[in-house]
Amino acid sequence: EVQLVQSGAEVKKPGESLRISCKGSGYSFTSYWISWVRQMPGKGLEWMGRIDPSDSYTNYSPSFQGHVTISADKSISTAYLQWSSLKASDTAMYYCARRGAALDYWGQGTLVTVSS
Amino acid sequence: DIQLTQSPSFLSASVGDRVTITCRASQGISSYLAWYQQKPGKAPKLLIYAASTLQSGVPSRFSGSGSGTEFTLTISSLQPEDFATYYCQQLNSYPRFGGGTKVEIK
Numbered sequence: 001e002v003q004l005v006q007s008g009a010e011v012k013k014p015g016e017s018l019r020i021s022c023k024g025s026g027y028s029f030t031s032y033w034i035s036w037v038r039q040m041p042g043k044g045l046e047w048m049g050r051i052d053p054s055d056s057y058t059n060y061s062p063s064f065q066g067h068v069t070i071s072a073d074k075s076i077s078t079a080y081l082q083w084s085s086l087k088a089s090d091t092a093m094y095y096c097a098r099r100g101a102a103l104d105y106w107g108q109g110t111l112v113t114v115s116s
Numbered sequence: 117d118i119q120l121t122q123s124p125s126f127l128s129a130s131v132g133d134r135v136t137i138t139c140r141a142s143q144g145i146s147s148y149l150a151w152y153q154q155k156p157g158k159a160p161k162l163l164i165y166a167a168s169t170l171q172s173g174v175p176s177r178f179s180g181s182g183s184g185t186e187f188t189l190t191i192s193s194l195q196p197e198d199f200a201t202y203y204c205q206q207l208n209s210y211p212r213f214g215g216g217t218k219v220e221i222k
Contacts, residue, residue, distance in 0.1 A: 035211070037160075045152075045160065045203055045213040061210050062117070095159055102150035102165035102207060109159055 002026040004034075004096055004107035011113045012086050019082035020110045022096030029077035030054040033099040036070060036081045039109075040092045050099065051079055086114045118142050118206055122214035128222045135191040137217045139204035144184045148207040151180055151189045154216075155200045164189065165207075194219070 007021040022034060035050040049060035053072040060070070072079040079096055091114045097103035119142040129135050139149065147167040152160040162171045164180035167187055177192045191198055199221055204214040 037213075044216040045154075045205075047205070047211045047213060050211075059209075061212075097160075101169070102162050102171075102205065103152070103160070103211075104162050104165075104171065106159035106161070 002098070002105045004098060004105055006094075006096060006107040006110045009111040009113070011115070013116055014086060014088055014114055016086050016114075017082070017084050018086055018112065019080050020094060020112065022079045022081075022107050024077045024079070024098065027098075030074050034070075034072065034079040035097050035099055035103060036068075036079075037095045037097060037103075038064075038092050039095065048081070048094075053077075053079065086112075088114050088116075090114050117210060118145060118208060118212060120204055120206055120212055120214035122202075122204055122217050124217060125215060126218045126220070128220050129194050130222045131194055131196055133194045133222075135194050135198075135219060137189045137202055137204075137219075139182075139187045139189070139214050141185045141187075141206055145206045145208055147183045149180075149182070149187050150205045150207060151178075152203045152205065153198075153200045154203065160203065163202075196221075 003025045005023045030053045033050045036048040038046045048064045051058045051070045053074045069082045093109045096107040098105040121140045149167045151164040154160040168180045179190045201216045201218045
């Protein structure tokens with residue numbers, strides 16, 4: 001069974017750094033890109049970027065380029081989304097998803113709350 | 117940068133109704149379009165990809181059509197479990213989502 005399991009909810013202060021994770025199982029992790037999607041409270045879905053786990057090639061939405069970093073460790077079938085300096089506006093639910101023909105499998109989401 | 121415009125953004129319908137949601141792309145995207153359903157507090161679920169191909173396990177009352185710049189998602193007979201928010205997504209270089217359509221009970 002294909003699964004993407006994300007790390008747990010986080011509460012951080014502005015200016016802090018954070019890395020959240022997405023572990024794939026039940027399929028060949030290096031055969032499918034992983035995308036990250038943001039959903040701010042009460043808002044729609046925003047595609048942030050993606051990574052090819054086979055070689056860690058990344059592709060970012062212009063809206064998120066330079067604000068986040070996507071990485072992966074294929075040895076443990078895990079993709080990451082990280083921030084070096086969080087802002088209150090980063091408060092959102094973050095989803096990882098596998099790109100098959102489309103985003104066919106999704107993680108359960110990681111809620112990130114940034115508040116002083 | 118390709119923009120997607122969904123309409124309507126909100127619709128109120130009854131069980132058994134036929135519902136159609138439209139997604140318009142700012143430039144042609146061939147058939148590189150997917151549709152997702154999201155229920156409150158849950159991750160989105162893929163319904164349709166390549167504009168008209170039903171994802172495995174999705175009920176046949178869902179269908180998609182279109183190519184180029186105009187696409188539709190149709191629910192032939194709305195069921196209680198279909199009340200949710202629906203998003204389109206173009207699958208080209210930057211896979212942007214549409215703004216969403218919330219389907220509520222009339």
